[in-house]
Amino acid sequence: MSTPESPRPMIDLRHVSKWYGPFQVLKDCTTKVEKGEVVVVCGPSGSGKSTLIKAVNGLEPFQEGEIVVNGISVGDPKTNLPKLRACIGMVFQNFELFPHMSITDNLTIGQVKVLGRTREQALEKGLKLLDRVGLLSQKDKYPGQLSGGQQQRVAIARALSMDPIAMLFDEPTSALDPEMINEVLDVMVQLAREGMTMMVVTHEMGFARKVAHRVVFMDHGQIVEDCTKDEFFGTARSERAQAFLSKILHH
Amino acid sequence: MDWKVLLEQAPSGGMTYLGWLWSGLFWTLAVSVCAWVIAFTVGSVVGVLRTAPLRIPRALATAYVELFRNIPLLVQMFLWYFVMPEVVPREWGDWLKQDMPNLLVLPFAAQFSLWEFTAAVLCLGLYTASRVAEQVRSGIQSLPRGQTGAGLAMGFTLPQVYRHVTLPMAYRIIIPPMTSEFLTIFKNSSTALTIGVLELTAQSRQISEYTFKTFEAFTAATLIYIAITMTVILLMRSLEKRVAVPGYIAQGSGH
Numbered sequence: 001m002s003t004p005e006s007p008r009p010m011i012d013l014r015h016v017s018k019w020y021g022p023f024q025v026l027k028d029c030t031t032k033v034e035k036g037e038v039v040v041v042c043g044p045s046g047s048g049k050s051t052l053i054k055a056v057n058g059l060e061p062f063q064e065g066e067i068v069v070n071g072i073s074v075g076d077p078k079t080n081l082p083k084l085r086a087c088i089g090m091v092f093q094n095f096e097l098f099p100h101m102s103i104t105d106n107l108t109i110g111q112v113k114v115l116g117r118t119r120e121q122a123l124e125k126g127l128k129l130l131d132r133v134g135l136l137s138q139k140d141k142y143p144g145q146l147s148g149g150q151q152q153r154v155a156i157a158r159a160l161s162m163d164p165i166a167m168l169f170d171e172p173t174s175a176l177d178p179e180m181i182n183e184v185l186d187v188m189v190q191l192a193r194e195g196m197t198m199m200v201v202t203h204e205m206g207f208a209r210k211v212a213h214r215v216v217f218m219d220h221g222q223i224v225e226d227c228t229k230d231e232f233f234g235t236a237r238s239e240r241a242q243a244f245l246s247k248i249l250h251h
Numbered sequence: 252m253d254w255k256v257l258l259e260q261a262p263s264g265g266m267t268y269l270g271w272l273w274s275g276l277f278w279t280l281a282v283s284v285c286a287w288v289i290a291f292t293v294g295s296v297v298g299v300l301r302t303a304p305l306r307i308p309r310a311l312a313t314a315y316v317e318l319f320r321n322i323p324l325l326v327q328m329f330l331w332y333f334v335m336p337e338v339v340p341r342e343w344g345d346w347l348k349q350d351m352p353n354l355l356v357l358p359f360a361a362q363f364s365l366w367e368f369t370a371a372v373l374c375l376g377l378y379t380a381s382r383v384a385e386q387v388r389s390g391i392q393s394l395p396r397g398q399t400g401a402g403l404a405m406g407f408t409l410p411q412v413y414r415h416v417t418l419p420m421a422y423r424i425i426i427p428p429m430t431s432e433f434l435t436i437f438k439n440s441s442t443a444l445t446i447g448v449l450e451l452t453a454q455s456r457q458i459s460e461y462t463f464k465t466f467e468a469f470t471a472a473t474l475i476y477i478a479i480t481m482t483v484i485l486l487m488r489s490l491e492k493r494v495a496v497p498g499y500i501a502q503g504s505g506h
Contacts, residue, residue: 054400057404059400059403059404081403082403082406082407082408083406085403085404085405085406086405086406087406088404089404090401090404092397092400092401092404093397094395094397096395096397096398096400096401097401098398098401098402098415098416098420099420099496099499100419100420100423100496100499109405109415110405110406110407113407113411113415114405114406114407114411115406141497141498142496142497142498142499143498143499144496144497144498144499145497145498146498158405159405162405162406
């Protein structure tokens, strides 16, 4: 994929390190996501990929290095983090819809309380997105009344309702029953094809093959591979990446 | 048993002994409800601060809880009533003890001053606040941690996360233990008799002393306490039903 001409990538991580006490969870991580690019981050569990993606919108603080999103430094104490986060959508492993709110309220509360939209504007936008993920008929239900796959599709719609400039996905299908994984991946594939900037932590190599531009492979807090999809699936260069691929692709 | 004694004219207050019981009930409710307002408000703030990522406020909130829940309630009652007026500047202390208005203007007039009532309410309210704070804290901490992350990721500020995400669920989860605290405040209000508030227990003891009908006096008080607590239980149950979240299984679903 050719890189756009913007002076800096949409998401730019430079030499990011993080410690929990004496334990280093991120080691000098450098990578980037260009505007319109889809980057898949994979690696064994405990490799630091969730920590890395949460550092991008400031949910996980880091001690060294720099993360710049859309020209704004995440680690700078002067940065207005709520404002920055409002323009980056995030989807979590456990969906994290707000259980005491109806689906409609889940889709509108951020628009109203954070973006200052009127209830009517928020409702129109929210319901349009709910329709897009195929769940308009569920608008008056509560999260606990939906299946996991449905909840995750609502969570994606909720993130999109804020008109994000980029989307972060933190293992969006890991908590789902197998038969529900595809309904969520379908929504993500569609989103990728529309040109959304996406950083996706996932083990779904089928998804990576289909829409990723680049694949980042992490192990023990380090970025071991950072290459195009074709390079990664063709001749994954590191032994660790090859071992990882052979383990997850044979199932 | 001689229940008719309750209908006899009492030696003071211009009412029957039953009137004394009603007056006692009034003050029991007044002390308990005022104290609950303090307990709920202060307890919620302290409980939230106990979970907030702000070091100094969190330490202060922890100190509050440990201080108030580790001193016997009766000792706290004496500290507020007897000791507090001595440690504040002398004029304030005198004002508290002597110049606070008498409560005779209220219905069921009783022979004690506003200071006795105030000390009882403050003591019971701030003591119960330490217990409410622990309930609020445990309610917030029982939620999946990702909920806070999801609120922040949406662009909420930390106060907005508490207001819209964590507290609405935490309060729902802690309704059963909070019912317990609310019941306890009615029962603990009987300690106010030690500083002269003529609440229900004090009045039944007076009746027993004047009439020697100990069984009747305290049985009547017991029945009235049970009536209060049953009412509270029913009210809290209907509250719990009204705010129940459709499809939500308590204690999270596999997070």
